[in-house]
Amino acid sequence: MRIATYNVNSITARLPRLLAWLESSGTDVLCVQETKCSAEQFPADELRELGYESAVNATGRWNGVALLSRVGLEDVTPGLPGGPDYEGVQEPRAISATCGGVRVWSVYVPNGREVEHDHYGYKLEWFRALAGAVAEDAAGPRPFAVLGDFNVAPTDEDVYDPAVFAGLTHVTPPERAALEALRTAGLSDVFPRALKYDHPYTFWDYRMLAFPKNRGMRIDLVYGNAPFTKAVKDAYVDREERKGKGASDHAPVVVDLDL
Numbered sequence: 001m002r003i004a005t006y007n008v009n010s011i012t013a014r015l016p017r018l019l020a021w022l023e024s025s026g027t028d029v030l031c032v033q034e035t036k037c038s039a040e041q042f043p044a045d046e047l048r049e050l051g052y053e054s055a056v057n058a059t060g061r062w063n064g065v066a067l068l069s070r071v072g073l074e075d076v077t078p079g080l081p082g083g084p085d086y087e088g089v090q091e092p093r094a095i096s097a098t099c100g101g102v103r104v105w106s107v108y109v110p111n112g113r114e115v116e117h118d119h120y121g122y123k124l125e126w127f128r129a130l131a132g133a134v135a136e137d138a139a140g141p142r143p144f145a146v147l148g149d150f151n152v153a154p155t156d157e158d159v160y161d162p163a164v165f166a167g168l169t170h171v172t173p174p175e176r177a178a179l180e181a182l183r184t185a186g187l188s189d190v191f192p193r194a195l196k197y198d199h200p201y202t203f204w205d206y207r208m209l210a211f212p213k214n215r216g217m218r219i220d221l222v223y224g225n226a227p228f229t230k231a232v233k234d235a236y237v238d239r240e241e242r243k244g245k246g247a248s249d250h251a252p253v254v255v256d257l258d259l
Contacts, residue, residue: 001071001100001257003029004238005147005220007108007203007250010036011066014248015043021241022050025254028071029099031106031147035064042066057095064092065108065148071100081133084125086110093126101259102228103137107148112169120169123151127178131185138186138225143259145224146187149203149250154179154189157199158218170219179221187223192235192253200237203250211242220253231257 004027008014011032022030035042035058044054051070057078058064067073080094096105107130112123130146137144152175156162165171183189194200201216210216222235234256242251 001028001102001259002026002254003031003099003102003104003145003147003222003257004252004254005031005033005106005149005222006241006252007033007149007220007248009034009248009250011043011064012037012041014246015046017241017246019046019050021238021252022047022052022068025238025252027254028069029102029104030068030252031104032066032068033064033106033108033149035066036061037064055095055097057092059092062091063108065095065106067095067097067099067104067106069097069099072098074098080107080126080129083129083133084122086119086122094130101142102257103142103144105134105146105148107146107150109149109151111151112175115167115169115172123169124174124178127175127181131178131181134182134187135185138182140225141227143225143228143231143257145190145222145228145255146182147222147253149219150179150221151219152176152179152221153217153219154221158201160201160215160217170217182223186225188226188229190222190224190229190232190235190255192222192237192255195236195239200253201251202237202253204242206249220250222253222255228257231259233258
């Protein structure tokens with residue numbers, strides 16, 4: 001089974017590229033983030049023509065997550081149970097389902113904006129709720145993984161220059177401690193190989209020639225339990241999909257499982 005996670009940064013803007021990538025990559029299950037559309041606007045029909053069922057948690061212009069599967073889509077749970085609200089609303093940042101015997105979550109963790117901003121506190125609360133919500137599945141016997149845009153670089157090696165990020169979100173000790181809480185719950189980081197350069201960054205800003213200069217971050221992650229990680233045969237960042245006109249500012253992370 002081939003499972004991937006991809007922050008598409010608007011599924012409608014990226015649809016032709018996404019459909020072509022799904023066909024060429026042979027992905028069985030895709031976790032999508034930042035759909036930037038409502039559930040009614042989601043291109044389920046186009047995806048169905050390629051053989052993919054869709055489960056969507058999206059409400060409008062911002063955020064939005066989805067699961068696409070051609071190996072079954074059962075027990076769909078939209079949202080983060082026990083998750084916090086932001087400005088009175090539970091944002092559409094999580095969805096989970098069972099696909100071909102593997103339980104998967106697609107998550108789009110809040111950005112945090114600035115350390116002094118209330119969105120940063122919301123981000124940490126969201127992480128705490130996530131750790132609690134996945135604990136039972138993480139400890140269970142079936143393959144289970146949380147995939148998505150975590151908006152945290154796990155270590156200093158996961159950013160191109162730690163000095164550039166000093167004092168900023170995505171690298172602070174509390175955010176990294178939130179990832180450690182997921183590991184404590186029984187999940188571990190499935191570290192992908194890079195197709196180019198030494199480190200598998202997954203995000204490059206559109207500005208300042210960040211991509212051609214490889215000024216990236218590894219913030220799109222796959223956290224799996226022991227049955228999941230035991231089945232991993234390969235994992236890589238498809239950096240090629242970040243190239244060219246109309247690309248997302250993220251690249252897909254792909255994981256191959258032998259089940």
